[in-house]
Amino acid sequence: MKKILLPLLFMCLFLVESLFVEYLPDQVFGQNWILVPRFLFSTLIFLTIYTGKKQGILYAAIFGLVFDVVYVEVIGIYLFLFPLICYLVSKIMHLWHDNFMIAFFVTICATTLLELGSFGIQHIIHIANLDFIDFLNLRLFPTLILNAIFLLIFGYPLKRYFEKYAARLSGE
Amino acid sequence: MPQFFSNKRLIILLVSMIVLVALIGFSLRERNRPSWPEQFVKDTTGWVQSLVAKPTHYFAGLFSSLHELENTYQENKELKSRIDKLASLEAEVQTLKKDNQSLRDTLGEKQTLSDNDPLPATVIGRNPDRWTEMLIIDKGNVNGIKKNMAVVTATGLIGKVKSVNQFSSTVELLSAMDPKNRISALIQGKSDVYGFVQGFDEKQKLLLIKSIPAGTTITKGQNVITSGLGGIFPKGLEIGKVVDVKPDQYGLNQTAYVKPGADFYDIQNVIVIKRLMTQPQVSQMSSGKEEDL
Numbered sequence: 001m002k003k004i005l006l007p008l009l010f011m012c013l014f015l016v017e018s019l020f021v022e023y024l025p026d027q028v029f030g031q032n033w034i035l036v037p038r039f040l041f042s043t044l045i046f047l048t049i050y051t052g053k054k055q056g057i058l059y060a061a062i063f064g065l066v067f068d069v070v071y072v073e074v075i076g077i078y079l080f081l082f083p084l085i086c087y088l089v090s091k092i093m094h095l096w097h098d099n100f101m102i103a104f105f106v107t108i109c110a111t112t113l114l115e116l117g118s119f120g121i122q123h124i125i126h127i128a129n130l131d132f133i134d135f136l137n138l139r140l141f142p143t144l145i146l147n148a149i150f151l152l153i154f155g156y157p158l159k160r161y162f163e164k165y166a167a168r169l170s171g172e
Numbered sequence: 173m174p175q176f177f178s179n180k181r182l183i184i185l186l187v188s189m190i191v192l193v194a195l196i197g198f199s200l201r202e203r204n205r206p207s208w209p210e211q212f213v214k215d216t217t218g219w220v221q222s223l224v225a226k227p228t229h230y231f232a233g234l235f236s237s238l239h240e241l242e243n244t245y246q247e248n249k250e251l252k253s254r255i256d257k258l259a260s261l262e263a264e265v266q267t268l269k270k271d272n273q274s275l276r277d278t279l280g281e282k283q284t285l286s287d288n289d290p291l292p293a294t295v296i297g298r299n300p301d302r303w304t305e306m307l308i309i310d311k312g313n314v315n316g317i318k319k320n321m322a323v324v325t326a327t328g329l330i331g332k333v334k335s336v337n338q339f340s341s342t343v344e345l346l347s348a349m350d351p352k353n354r355i356s357a358l359i360q361g362k363s364d365v366y367g368f369v370q371g372f373d374e375k376q377k378l379l380l381i382k383s384i385p386a387g388t389t390i391t392k393g394q395n396v397i398t399s400g401l402g403g404i405f406p407k408g409l410e411i412g413k414v415v416d417v418k419p420d421q422y423g424l425n426q427t428a429y430v431k432p433g434a435d436f437y438d439i440q441n442v443i444v445i446k447r448l449m450t451q452p453q454v455s456q457m458s459s460g461k462e463e464d465l
Contacts, residue, residue: 014217017300018297018299018308019225022297026437032374036301036302068199070213070214071299074199077196121196125196125200139302
């Protein structure tokens with residue numbers, strides 16, 4: 001039971017993101033914001049920080065691929081970006097102690113990096129025609145606020161769970 | 173400062189970049205069907221999604237009906253006034269339909285461009301990455317869904333089927349930025365004007381209808397429907413109402429800004445429309461290049 005809990009958690013987040021967008025109304029607080037839930041990604045970063053690089057990158061690759069196949073229909077974007085950013089985060093976290101506020105800050109930075117990366121790729125393959133200023137105002141800042149709220153609510157339980165998971169892994 | 177990328181890492185990064193480009197190229201290719209591993213993954217997640225989606229739809233419906241209860245009195249008043257007109261309108265439609273049928277019989281034309289076969293479906297997911305607006309619905313190949321079929325809600329056209337799996341399929345919304353997304357549209361007025369739905373204004377949330385000839389006059393509030401001339405959609409699906417008209421860059425054409433009739437957000441149930449009129453075969457269509465005469 002304990003073994004399937006982690007994949008189940010990610011699967012739930014994977015579905016919750018889609019449901020969140022499905023029920024999101026046209027305008028939030030009267031603004032034309034494009035709110036993008038990056039709950040799955042934030043949790044992957046937390047897994048990388050608190051459990052380990054290996055688990056983080058493995059789950060990032062698997063769920064990046066599934067995300068691409070099911071939602072985006074262009075294979076490669078998140079399959080590439082998720083593990084790459086997880087790797088960078090694991091390198092950066094070597095420098096600092098894993099304090100919760102630092103983890104929070106790093107996750108927000110990672111989300112920014114992910115949004116910039118996906119913006120770049122979408123721009124190259126001509127799916128997006130949002131210009132950069134609109135991207136920042138309409139998409140990036142609201143998205144960061146949304147994900148910050150998610151992390152403030154669920155960050156601490158996630159940290160506790162992943163630390164326990166890491167302890168269990170090293171105990172085996 | 174620790175080294176971020178050692179030599180080995182750098183090679184891994186470069187190789188994965190090449191794989192990335194190859195994979196993106198592979199998936200952007202014009203494909204009739206996703207490959208079977210993709211279909212398998214999509215159908216499996218689709219099954220799980222439909223398990224989750226149905227109860228959430230139920231609760232969301234309960235919640236919104238509570239919300240609607242607030243202004244029931246006002247709405248009821250307005251609807252009552254409308255319903256009086258409805259009876260006479262219905263009678264008129266009935267006679268027109270009969271008229272149309274008998275005229276068609278004398279002409280010997282059995283099928284029209286607007287003949288269609290509706291198939292209801294439930295939305296079980298939506299692309300959370302929001303670069304391309306796509307929905308996942310719970311009907312697939314086994315239910316007779318084919319690529320490029322029109323998808324509507326009660327209030328108007330929302331998009332077309334982008335890819336079909338066995339038990340689920342993906343719908344691309346009109347608001348998605350797909351340069352291949354072109355729908356032949358008809359602006360209803362004294363004389364009909366044709367154009368293409370091409371693009372979406374993200375800021376104003378308006379559809380753009382391009383390639384309208386410069387000489388025609390279009391006024392605010394005119395209805396826009398599908399023309400059925402594209403060969404794939406049936407005629408008469410509502411798209412929206414004209415809000416604004418502007419001449420294009422060179423002044424040869426006009427662009428109409430259309431407020432879509434359908435809400436592209438918070439969609440729970442859709443109807444997939446199958447066109448009954450025969451479709452042109454791909455082999456009969458020209459490649460788009462000019463031919464020597």
